Amino acid sequence: MFAARLEEIMRRRNLTDPRVADLVRKTGLTMTRQYVTQLRTGVRTDPGISRVKALASVLDVPVWWLLGEDDPAEAAPFASLSNESRAALAAVLDLARRADRLPSVGQPPGQAGARRAEAAEIAASDLPAHPYPAEQVRQAIATSEAMPPNRVGARLRSLRTEAGLSVAEAELVIGGEPGLLDQIETGTLAPSTAMLRLLLSSYGVTDPYHQALFISAAQGHLDSRWWLPYFQTLPLWVVAFMEMEDSSELIRYYSSSEIPFLLQHPDYTRMLRLAAHHPDAPAAQIELGTRLLRERQERLVERRKVNIWAVIQKSVLLDPVGGIEVQIRQLDHLITMAAQPHVSIQINVSGPDRYRPRGGSFTLLRRPDPSVPDVAWIPHLSEDTMIADSTHMAEYSMAWARLTISATPPDQAIHMLTQARAAVAQGRLSPEN
Numbered sequence: 257m258f259a260a261r262l263e264e265i266m267r268r269r270n271l272t273d274p275r276v277a278d279l280v281r282k283t284g285l286t287m288t289r290q291y292v293t294q295l296r297t298g299v300r301t302d303p304g305i306s307r308v309k310a311l312a313s314v315l316d317v318p319v320w321w322l323l324g325e326d327d328p329a330e331a332a333p334f335a336s337l338s339n340e341s342r343a344a345l346a347a348v349l350d351l352a353r354r355a356d357r358l359p360s361v362g363q364p365p366g367q368a369g370a371r372r373a374e375a376a377e378i379a380a381s382d383l384p385a386h387p388y389p390a391e392q393v394r395q396a397i398a399t400s401e402a403m404p405p406n407r408v409g410a411r412l413r414s415l416r417t418e419a420g421l422s423v424a425e426a427e428l429v430i431g432g433e434p435g436l437l438d439q440i441e442t443g444t445l446a447p448s449t450a451m452l453r454l455l456l457s458s459y460g461v462t463d464p465y466h467q468a469l470f471i472s473a474a475q476g477h478l479d480s481r482w483w484l485p486y487f488q489t490l491p492l493w494v495v496a497f498m499e500m501e502d503s504s505e506l507i508r509y510y511s512s513s514e515i516p517f518l519l520q521h522p523d524y525t526r527m528l529r530l531a532a533h534h535p536d537a538p539a540a541q542i543e544l545g546t547r548l549l550r551e552r553q554e555r556l557v558e559r560r561k562v563n564i565w566a567v568i569q570k571s572v573l574l575d576p577v578g579g580i581e582v583q584i585r586q587l588d589h590l591i592t593m594a595a596q597p598h599v600s601i602q603i604n605v606s607g608p609d610r611y612r613p614r615g616g617s618f619t620l621l622r623r624p625d626p627s628v629p630d631v632a633w634i635p636h637l638s639e640d641t642m643i644a645d646s647t648h649m650a651e652y653s654m655a656w657a658r659l660t661i662s663a664t665p666p667d668q669a670i671h672m673l674t675q676a677r678a679a680v681a682q683g684r685l686s687p688e689n
Contacts, residue, residue: 527578
């Protein structure tokens with residue numbers, strides 16, 4: 257057994273008989289090339305304990321393994337691994353034990369120093385370098401207190417259900433063993449990036465930005481985002497918009513049917529959402545949408561004071577969504593906002609000499625990084641869509657430029673809004689209202 261083990265480890269280490277003899281001689285023992293050959297081929301079977309220890313040291317294997325002794329039960333899967341690989345695995349095991357709130361597995365006294373001495377001796381002898389040195393493994397996980405948490409399991413389950421796929425069908429996609437997907441969806445196992453891409457594509461989430469956002473959330477890069485608590489429930493396109501909105505330095509709105517989101521009064525927001533779901537408005541959904549928009553306003557408009565530039569059709573100002581009282585509160589809010597230095601409002605009145613873009617409302621977002629191009633968000637009945645390709649963005653940029661020329665200048669906004677408020681107030685006092 258000794259000869260077979262010696263032959264195996266030398267072959268795996270790509271070591272010749274002369275090279276092993278030379279390594280042993282550096283430990284202070286005498287050994288010739290011919291002697292190594294005789295040990296390896298089984299001609300000699302009596303190397304002595306000192307030479308066995310020297311061989312185990314330079315070949316980086318346990319003495320008991322080289323002697324062909326029975327493997328301890330707990331070491332059986334790792335019997336043929338080198339000491340360096342065992343040390344690396346011990347570091348990973350220590351991480352797993354800390355994740356389960358178990359005490360670390362300590363080394364026997366003096367073992368750490370012995371390992372460092374052995375490592376130095378092997379390095380000095382120019383043995384082929386181990387690809388995953390134990391010290392590098394320890395450093396890589398030194399700051400980890402627990403295994404990476406699964407942040408997206410519940411969302412993956414809901415996406416799979418919406419896609420109409422069974423657990424077994426989804427497991428075929430990732431080529432996993434039975435039970436793997438259940439561990440991912442219940443949060444006990446964090447999926448790899450490759451698994452996430454496969455699962456998302458099979459669930460119909462093919463937009464590259466949506467996939468990148470999902471992967472970033474899974475890896476913990478978005479843990480500081482204020483909207484993360486909504487990630488498990490909101491549609492991905494809503495999350496994607498909020499992420500882009502939150503990182504923008506300039507938000508430009510063209511509104512042909514309603515007041516721009518960040519400029520809405522809370523009463524107006526609630527009535528607008530009720531109207532969108534009339535006559536069967538789910539109270540919880542209305543409340544969620546209203547609260548979410550208010551959080552966005554507090555963060556972007558009141559604290560960050562992001563630059564907002566809005567062009568609003570005059571007909572929107574005169575449309576009493578939710579009643580005239582609500583519309584007056586909304587107009588008062590717009591007058592207050594128009595006085596803010598980071599808010600510019602232009603009113604586009606009706607007439608044959610005014611520009612009205614085909615397709616209606618849109619939002620343009622500009623990020624601080626000049627190398628990141630602007631994007632446009634277009635509202636639709638079920639969800640908004642993002643436009644980022646240069647050709648279509650050029651069209652929306654041109655439309656925006658024509659709108660700013662067509663609409664009244666920003667310095668006339670308060671005057672125009674005050675006029676609209678007076679018109680609405682007079683309508684409230686008229687007999688038909």
